[in-house]
Amino acid sequence: MSPIDALMRSVPVIPVLVVEDAADAVPIAEALVSGGLTALEVTLRTPAALDVIRAMSSVEGAVVGAGTVLNARDLDAAIGAGAKFIVSPGLTAPLTEAATASGVPYLPGVATSADIMRGLDHGLERFKFFPAEAAGGLKALKALAAPFHRVRFCPTGGITETTAPDWLAHPSVLCVGGSWVVPAGKPDPAAIRRLAQAAARLRQA
Numbered sequence: 001m002s003p004i005d006a007l008m009r010s011v012p013v014i015p016v017l018v019v020e021d022a023a024d025a026v027p028i029a030e031a032l033v034s035g036g037l038t039a040l041e042v043t044l045r046t047p048a049a050l051d052v053i054r055a056m057s058s059v060e061g062a063v064v065g066a067g068t069v070l071n072a073r074d075l076d077a078a079i080g081a082g083a084k085f086i087v088s089p090g091l092t093a094p095l096t097e098a099a100t101a102s103g104v105p106y107l108p109g110v111a112t113s114a115d116i117m118r119g120l121d122h123g124l125e126r127f128k129f130f131p132a133e134a135a136g137g138l139k140a141l142k143a144l145a146a147p148f149h150r151v152r153f154c155p156t157g158g159i160t161e162t163t164a165p166d167w168l169a170h171p172s173v174l175c176v177g178g179s180w181v182v183p184a185g186k187p188d189p190a191a192i193r194r195l196a197q198a199a200a201r202l203r204q205a
């Protein structure tokens with residue numbers, strides 16, 4: 001199994017994290033891992049993000065990656081901070097070439113057939129489907145999956161605890177991403193652990 005497949009099959013839900021304060025990193029990661037979610041996507045959307053990746057990487061059992069990686073500069077910074085996988089909202093040639101050269105598991109975002117075909121040209125068959133709900137939801141994913149039968153997805157964007165099971169039931173979906181597991185605001189570790197446990201119990205196809 002390729003490293004990106006192993007990552008995508010390791011958990012039904014990859015929590016998408018927007019952490020403002022690096023002091024919250026360890027309690028959030030501990031709550032997620034103890035709830036059963038081990039692959040953690042820290043978005044590079046806050047000034048604290050690289051410190052958050054470093055801090056979360058010290059939590060036993062956590063596999064910490066970076067999200068919102070937009071270019072090769074972000075990629076280098078994320079890998080330098082210890083990111084073990086890379087997620088991007090889109091797919092560009094420069095980022096894809098840099099990510100492939102780095103060897104780090106890489107999940108670029110696609111929303112159209114043309115995006116997927118550019119990914120295939122680079123030898124990729126695993127993608128984030130983003131923004132999943134806004135780009136047409138499960139109906140759109142089913143239509144895209146038909147001509148690209150070897151491709152597998154991690155739909156992300158607008159997915160909730162309630163809708164995740166429908167996505168996960170589709171054979172082209174290995175996992176989903178979502179921010180619902182860690183609500184915005186001051187983190188409540190007990191609540192995060194409960195949300196993580198519920199997410200970790202969801203069935204993967």
Ligand SMILES: O=C(O)C(=O)C[C@H](O)[C@H](O)COP(=O)(O)O
Nearest residue numbers: 016043067068089157158178179
């Ligand atoms: O930051 C990135 O790299 C993104 O591509 C966006 C996130 O994956 C989505 O914003 C998560 O979506 P929600 O679960 O609806 O909050």
